[in-house]
Amino acid sequence: xxxxxxxxxxxxxxxxxxxxxxxxxxxxxxxxxxxxxxxxxxxxxxxxxxxxxxxxxxxxxxxxxxxxxxxxxxxxxxxxxxxxxxxxxxxxxxxxxxxxxxxxxxxxxxxx
Amino acid sequence: xxxxxxxxxxxxxxxxxxxxxxxxxxxxxxxxxxxxxxxxxxxxxxxxxxxxxxxxxxxxxxxxxxxxxxxxxxxxxxxxxxxxxxxxxxxxxxxxxxxxxxxxxxxxxxx
Numbered sequence: 001x002x003x004x005x006x007x008x009x010x011x012x013x014x015x016x017x018x019x020x021x022x023x024x025x026x027x028x029x030x031x032x033x034x035x036x037x038x039x040x041x042x043x044x045x046x047x048x049x050x051x052x053x054x055x056x057x058x059x060x061x062x063x064x065x066x067x068x069x070x071x072x073x074x075x076x077x078x079x080x081x082x083x084x085x086x087x088x089x090x091x092x093x094x095x096x097x098x099x100x101x102x103x104x105x106x107x108x109x110x111x112x
Numbered sequence: 113x114x115x116x117x118x119x120x121x122x123x124x125x126x127x128x129x130x131x132x133x134x135x136x137x138x139x140x141x142x143x144x145x146x147x148x149x150x151x152x153x154x155x156x157x158x159x160x161x162x163x164x165x166x167x168x169x170x171x172x173x174x175x176x177x178x179x180x181x182x183x184x185x186x187x188x189x190x191x192x193x194x195x196x197x198x199x200x201x202x203x204x205x206x207x208x209x210x211x212x213x214x215x216x217x218x219x220x221x222x223x
Contacts, residue, residue: 032210034210034211034212036212036214038153041217042216042217043116043202043204043214043215043216043217044155044202044204044212044214045214046211046212046213049209049210049211051209051210088153090155094210098143098160098162098167098168098206098210099157099160099168100157100210100212102155102156104152104153104154105153105154105155107153
């Protein structure tokens with residue numbers, strides 16, 4: 001069975017600073033990997049995804065993530081954080097059986 | 113046009129009542145889901161339907177019963193609501209590349 005670990009429950013960064021959110025997964029085959037963002041009071045929105053090919057994927061809102069098979073990681077990065085990036089971030093691993101497993105989420109707070 | 117819509121957005125009810133939440137997607141996807149998000153924001157899958165057929169049924173009390181009249185709709189009926197059922201319920205649909213599209217959520221509060 002697949003699993004996802006997001007080691008950081010809560011991260012605080014200053015506006016304009018760089019950001020990295022960690023995600024580790026466990027899955028026997030090559031996974032489908034996702035990052036979703038949830039703004040307060042909203043549903044989840046896809047930021048980016050990895051299926052195959054280039055291990056560095058670009059997403060919306062200036063986010064990128066890098067798939068590292070050797071480390072079973074799919075960390076999310078952004079070079080300069082904006083106040084509007086404050087939200088809950090979820091990493092997920094999916095299978096071709098249609099079931100996605102979500103991590104417990106990381107809450108991002110942005111200081112002015 | 114809203115891709116995945118849910119009604120109601122807020123549902124406040126007394127313990128013991130029976131309630132339903134409706135979900136509709138206009139994306140043409142075959143697969144839909146119900147998730148539950150608790151107060152700590154943990155997201156857990158409850159059910160998944162593919163073309164009106166139940167394919168995933170996680171450990172959820174029998175009081176929760178999904179129903180899919182057609183592949184664009186997935187409703188959730190909950191009998192005998194309990195205090196512990198309070199949560200945010202999200203509906204989602206999935207495209208052929210495994211990406212999920214979430215509705216805005218239904219905030220369920222059982223008093």
